[in-house]
Amino acid sequence: MKNLLVVLLVTLSLNGFAQQKPLEWHTDVNQAINLSLKTGNPLLFFFTGSDWCGWCKRLQKEVFFKPEFNSWANKNIILVEIDFPRRTQLPAELQKQNRELQQLFGVRGYPTIWFVNPEIQESKVNFTKLGSQGYLAGGPTAWIAGANKIINPTK
Secondary structure, three states: OHHHHHHHHHHHHHHHHHOOOOOOEEOOHHHHHHHHHHHOOOEEEEEEOOOOOHHHHHHHHHHHOOHHHHHHHHHHOEEEEEEOOOOOOOOHHHHHHHHHHHHHHOOOOOOEEEEEEEEEEOOEEEEEEEEEEOOOOOHHHHHHHHHHHHHOOOO
């Protein structure tokens, strides 16, 4: 009976993870802005060096690839990866977009994360900066707690 109960619990747990909506990381900022305006969720800009930045990979492994982050992100934010790889060639348009955002946000190190709300004024997009956060020790629980203080400062 104990074994049956354990098998049943494991099966239900795996089924719950399998049904969880996968994370969608956008690279087209305009597409992400439209989603943000539609849902009311802020953007998370993840400035990364995907193929060379050790701290970026560590942040992904310890936070972004965890089920807790997945659940939280799907409810609270629109994810945008702004990548600066060294071994992979990005399309010229994407490189240009990423460089402009890097300059706009003054990014000098990786990983850098900005939470922003987009606003359209006179057909121009402006970003209201909510706050920034990088790698934070303590796994998804600590990272999400810090992010919640930025995107929901009154709660």
